[in-house]
Amino acid sequence: MTLGIIDVGTNSIHLLIGVLGITGKFHVILKERDLTRLGEGGLARDRLTRASMTRAMGVLRRYAAMLKRCGVDHVEAVATSAVREAKNGPEFVRQVRAKLGIPLRIVSGKEEARLIYLGVVQAHHLKGEILVITIGGGSAQVIQANGAHVKYVTSVQLGCARLSQLFIHHDPPLPEEMAALRAHIARVWSSVARSLRPGKTQQVLASSATIAQVMMAAYILAHGGPPKTKERIQVGPRELQDLAAQLSRTSADERIRFPGLDPRREDLALPTVLVLLGWMEAAGVKRVRYAPGSLREGLVMDYLIRHHLGQTKPIEHPLEALWSNGDGMLWVGKERNRIAKRSARA
Numbered sequence: 001m002t003l004g005i006i007d008v009g010t011n012s013i014h015l016l017i018g019v020l021g022i023t024g025k026f027h028v029i030l031k032e033r034d035l036t037r038l039g040e041g042g043l044a045r046d047r048l049t050r051a052s053m054t055r056a057m058g059v060l061r062r063y064a065a066m067l068k069r070c071g072v073d074h075v076e077a078v079a080t081s082a083v084r085e086a087k088n089g090p091e092f093v094r095q096v097r098a099k100l101g102i103p104l105r106i107v108s109g110k111e112e113a114r115l116i117y118l119g120v121v122q123a124h125h126l127k128g129e130i131l132v133i134t135i136g137g138g139s140a141q142v143i144q145a146n147g148a149h150v151k152y153v154t155s156v157q158l159g160c161a162r163l164s165q166l167f168i169h170h171d172p173p174l175p176e177e178m179a180a181l182r183a184h185i186a187r188v189w190s191s192v193a194r195s196l197r198p199g200k201t202q203q204v205l206a207s208s209a210t211i212a213q214v215m216m217a218a219y220i221l222a223h224g225g226p227p228k229t230k231e232r233i234q235v236g237p238r239e240l241q242d243l244a245a246q247l248s249r250t251s252a253d254e255r256i257r258f259p260g261l262d263p264r265r266e267d268l269a270l271p272t273v274l275v276l277l278g279w280m281e282a283a284g285v286k287r288v289r290y291a292p293g294s295l296r297e298g299l300v301m302d303y304l305i306r307h308h309l310g311q312t313k314p315i316e317h318p319l320e321a322l323w324s325n326g327d328g329m330l331w332v333g334k335e336r337n338r339i340a341k342r343s344a345r346a
Helices: 050-069 081-085 089-100 109-121 160-167 175-195 209-223 237-248 263-283 295-308 334-345
Strands: 002-008 012-020 026-035 074-079 104-106 129-135 140-146 149-156 203-206 288-290 329-331
Touching: 002 050, 002 295, 012 050, 012 295, 026 050, 050 089, 074 081, 074 089, 074 295, 081 089, 081 109, 089 104, 109 129, 109 140, 109 149, 109 295, 129 209, 129 263, 140 263, 149 175, 160 175, 160 263, 175 263, 209 237, 209 263, 209 288, 237 263
Parallel strands: 002 074, 074 104, 129 203, 203 288
Antiparallel strands: 002 012, 012 026, 026 329, 129 140, 140 149
16 A cells, blocks of 8 residues: 655645555655745744745645655644644644645644654664654654653653744844743753653654754864764764854854755754753753654554554554664564564553
8 A cells, every 4th residue: 555644844844655565564655845834923923824824735735636646545644833832723724634635633742752753763773761852843852762661751842943933033143032042941941851750861862854954063063074974963062052152143144054054944043952952951961863763754653553563543652563674664573563462452
């Protein structure tokens, strides 16, 4: 069968189409991403603007046509923070479903975090205690887990686009704007850090498009050039502090030429750096490594568990059933099927 995945985020909308074979392999045949800025101008007021909804509907109309051309048998489509927090979010979802036939649904912050965790770990052979942070446009998620056992999960409104709209009103930002933004981030993260379950975390991972660009920029600033691959990026508080200091003094015209930064996301870089830095300081994290993986891959994994394994309900922590063979395909192995089914019955 052919499976379609749509992720309607605060900054971007993503499309993923792949073929699911009878052995459980999922082979990606098409990927699309459009920077639609659905949350632009509305996050501070908890409303989607007419202009942003029009842009998003245009992209989703094109995606609906792609789904049809590819003969997709089933679609999983979710909307996250911008739609979730907007007073007119449910109306936007109804329009998408009625006009485009896309079965869009809103996921909670914790469900978003769970799916992101699935997406991150499926791409890596991870063992032991793991701490994952992801920063999107509208929210940030933290997951602490040990394999299939998720110990702590939360979602907070520390998305980079949300913070930019709420706190930064000058270019470059004023000192008082920076102080207010830092204080807000510290307050939110302090309560999260106190809630983490005790344990020796072996790996601290960060994942998202905005995180990837700021970690790359911080790495280049510290080392004079990029690493061989994004997966090798590791940064500490000092590198992020140096990057934050430079970004806070630069204008938009200067930031778009900053090595490592995406010119289309220059306004999101500084809030992202501060959120990541604030998290590391609050949680006592010394180094963080970039890890590819996202909600889209998590939706694929969740679908495989619920349908390929014959489960009628989602397995809360299905990671024991999943692995990646490193060739761009994902599957569920026979031995691991047995483990997942046993876990579901427990």
